[in-house]
Amino acid sequence: MAQIIRIENIADHVGETVTLQGWLYRKTGKGKLQFLQIRDGSGQIQGVMFKPNLPEEIFAAGKRLTQESSIIVTGTVKAEPRAKGIPAGYELDVSDLEIVQIADEYPITPKEHGVDFLMEHRHLWIRSRKQWATLRIRATIMRAIRDWLDGEGYVEMSTPIFTPAAGEGTTTLFEVDYFGEPIYLAQTGQLYNEANIFAFGKVYAFGPTFRAEKSKTRRHMTEFWMVEPETAYQDLDGLMDMEERFVSYIVQRVLKERRAELEVLERDTSALERVVPPFPRVSYDEAFEKLQEIRANSDDPELKDLLALEWGDDFGSPHETELTKLYDRPIFVYGFPTAAKAFYMEPWPGRPEVCKSVDMLAPEGYGEITGGSERISDPELLLERIKHDKLPEAAFKWYLDLRKYGSVPHSGFGLGVERTVAWICGIHHVRETNPFPRTLGRVYP
């Protein structure tokens, strides 16, 4: 054995003899030549075995290898411009091969498979190139999220996952038995973060969140990750400024650090290069007009039906999709009708029928990736809204307290990690952006 290295560092070892610990991803034999596609979790490289250059038993060991067999391979690193590995441009001239285990017949072949089969084998599917690339990018996105917020002076706060039923609408909450009492898995940490900002000024929560929605679409999961920054002394305009800087940083960071993975995914990176501030800001009223226009000009009766909308309705995904088609970068839609939004959102000055809410819609049909608002800071108005929505006042006592002891304008948003990963990776369905997705009707594996 030589020095053990990881494939992602292969460029530092050209001309050296090194050892790789990994798995056989694929093999092609050609008589006296064998090509082993080796992966070690950090990358992929082709190992070349030429019979006349090797002891007979080593070459024979190569022939025995099955897909996903675990192997320890020693060889000389060569620069080879035509090699397609990850990173590209390197090859390993194999001199020794140790078999750790000959893998059983592996169910996932290089050919095509259906969604159900792949989801049933998710524990193995994550080894495949595109899944591997997606999940590496996910990790980078999660790191970029923390790096940007930490760099801006935000303090990470853990908010509870066990929560009392703060309001109505428990139909979308997962109920848990808490020593005989029903409690619920958190849908958001926002209300707690509104308490946290009065102690720390700028905070964020980052973790899993749970929604018992019976949604079976490519953008829904019952368990997903969300980052929720909340900022004191920040109004709606300040919120949009912050969001566009934040999201641009994440995208540019992925472009910088995960080129090889984006290439595996065949992602059009020019669409990502354009993600720099400022993002277009479209009011609900303007968006409403645009959608009416698109609907009027459409020849497709089905689309006309899907786009039917009255002022005051929240947008569905068909509306978001049509709207984002008009732009080549993320957009903000702000000023939604108050009736369609949550009780805590600050009303628009002089126009109480709309509120200081904002969604960010990703381009290329990906739709909503963030939702946020400026929060009500006036205690009397907040109480009025709680009563208007017939929410249990007692449960919000602590929340109302926040408006009594040094209340300030403040705002925040939630960004859905899986939807963001899907957009940046150019992946159709959010289920591929989480290693073990929980969706309606599937919790295995």
Place this chain on the structure above:
RNA sequence: UCCUCGGUAGCUCAAUUGGCAGAGCGAGCGGCUGUUAACCGCUUGGUUGUAGGUUCGAGUCCUACCCGAGGAGCCA
């Protein structure tokens, strides 16, 4: 909950009017010095989602159910 489509070999799919259940891939064996979804030859492969019905005969037609996919609704 509603709409649409589907369920046949380990996988992806085919099977004409109701008439012998097939192909490719995978796997196994052999061949090949530049493959990378390799290629060539041979071998291996079936409770047609479940239950019932019609029929001389059902993968195909009928009924009910189960499961999956896409979408809608729903979704701070």
